[in-house]
Amino acid sequence: MDSWIIWLILAAALGVAEMFTLTAALGLIAVAALLTAGVAAVGVPIGLQLVVFIAASVAGIAGVRPIARRHLAQPPSRQFGVPALVGRPAYVTQEVTGRDGRVRIGGEEWSARSYDETLVIPAGATVDVIEIEGATALVYPRD
Numbered sequence: 237m238d239s240w241i242i243w244l245i246l247a248a249a250l251g252v253a254e255m256f257t258l259t260a261a262l263g264l265i266a267v268a269a270l271l272t273a274g275v276a277a278v279g280v281p282i283g284l285q286l287v288v289f290i291a292a293s294v295a296g297i298a299g300v301r302p303i304a305r306r307h308l309a310q311p312p313s314r315q316f317g318v319p320a321l322v323g324r325p326a327y328v329t330q331e332v333t334g335r336d337g338r339v340r341i342g343g344e345e346w347s348a349r350s351y352d353e354t355l356v357i358p359a360g361a362t363v364d365v366i367e368i369e370g371a372t373a374l375v376y377p378r379d
Contacts, residue, residue: 239282243273243289264300268292318368326365326375332357339373341365351376 250266272289280288314320321341329345330338334353339346350357351366351374363375 238276239285240273240276243269243276243285247273260300260304261297264296265293268296321365321368321373324365325378326363326373328357328359328361328363328375331359332363332375337375339363339365339375341373346373347371348373348375350374 247266247269250262250269254260254262254266268289271292272285275288276282276285324341326339326341326346326348328337328339328348332339332348332350333356334350337348337350337357339348348363349372355377357363357375357377362378364378365373366376367374
């Protein structure tokens, strides 16, 4: 059997293994085996095929690993949904007490309660959203 066919079989096996493990390392080695299959098809001797395979594998892993680590170390670029509302300013549209009230957060009107149950925040005041409980914003007045 020709060596390029063996390299192709190895590349396919590594590609299938990558689909099940999702490690990216097996995928990079599969690409190296595919590159080596192309080199073997040209007629390069087996010793140089192994050199090409090892060099391509090391280059792939060494090149991609720092990029992957950098992406894993970075926090998500942006929050969205309800967690994104915490810390934003809000405008009181209806007096807010420890039991009820209404505020406008970024164009949406929310039911609200005062974070400190003893506070009464008048309409027209600007508050900060401290927490979201269900569909109710817990707010605290700005100084």
